[in-house]
Amino acid sequence: MSGNPISRRRAMVAGLAGLAAIPFAAGLASANPGSARQDISPNAAKIYLDPGHGGSDSGAVGNGLQEKNLTLDIALRTRDLLTSAGHTVRMSRETDIFRELAWRASDANSWGAALFISIHINAGGGTGFESYRYTSVGQPTLDFHNRLHAGILSGMNSHTPVTNRGMKSANFAVLRLTNMPAVLTENLFIDRASDAALLANSSFLQATAQGHASRVESMLATM
Template identity: 50%
Template sequence: MKLYLDPGHGGNDPGAQGNGLSEKNITLDIAQRIRSILVSDYRNVDVRLSRSSDSSKSLQQRTNEANDWGADYFLSIHCNAFNGNARGYEDYIHSNLSDSSKTAGYRNVLHAEIIKVNQLSNRGKKKANFHVLRESTMSAMLSENGFIDNQQDAALMRTASWRQRVAQGHVNGLVKAFNLQRKEEGNGSDDQLFKVIAGSFKSKANAEQRVEALKKKGINSYVDSLTLSGELWFRVQAGAFSKRSNAENQLNQVKKAGIPDAYIISDS
């Protein structure tokens, strides 16, 4: 299954803004998490991001790239804005499509799975004449994950654990819609590592405090740095394992130590 995954906006187009947040950063983070889960956990999935950094890309470039690649599905990730009072989640397929179309069927599955986990009110399944829905030659959906100008929705967007849940909801929908199969233990390449991440911080001092807190609980970890959307982040890594089952055991220990938003990434 070839998924073209499109984090909305980017570069000189910040998208919606509110409460100190920019849509382009939220969408990129969620999309990268979706890709990480799919590539780490599922077989026969090829994921291409329209952008993997804070870069500009036109709508035409995005759909042309997906069409030329021969993607099986186009998934565009967005956040909403309106008047500061509106809240919730909604998603879109193209306005010309019937409710019995294959695209609508895929969307129904994704919608149900995303709503289960995203802690947002359900604004429903909608249709629109958006470029990415109209010009993509494969089935396509655009998800609007909360209102960035609403204080309650924005408070969720700020937390890594919420963005991870939203990503997992999208993955759960894709898994059901396209019958994706989990990788079996040991299916990864010899140099594939499953890393347990126990927090990401803009402040190195805060990351070091997390390391000390884990050490008191008997868990060794260290601070690693990475650049996301042009910003430097300090990530706390609490182990790297060649077997996912061992990483999951460590993840459980980290969560028991009081880090509920810890998660696993795969590097190969």
């Protein structure tokens, strides 16, 4: 993205102020998009996936990549894994279109999602993976954040070791406005050449998606 990527990201994601090595689950590990469902989870639930940015909003850009394309890629892979495991998945977008932040949260709320994940790619010269929850949350969100963060790191590290930047909290609109446990993931830095090389690798993106999906399974088992 042009200008200061950090300030623009915070303005985009936190807008509307004043209004938000772990084994992969057996059922998900063998899932293939379009294949017959196997190992259907007894804890099937409604999961909302929010690929960040889209349409006229490219998000962060760097090294020939655009955030909006990467977030959609990871979300679609995660969706296919979860639906193959028997869950119902709704996405804020399945193509390259723009959605307002408030719309994303409202859509998840009205649909009655059990869990919400907003998928993003970082920028600003750093490296590695970090994730966010809202600044004031209950135990279910804390549990989900812990599980999801660990699972995504495990998925990434199964392909290539990455830096753990930690679990954080922020006043992001999609986290503040959602009614269910919600986490925003920042999957490496698009403007760091080594991170971008991983983001351009299909196997790494699949491992990242598996990390997202496996922890959703783990969380649902306790709900």
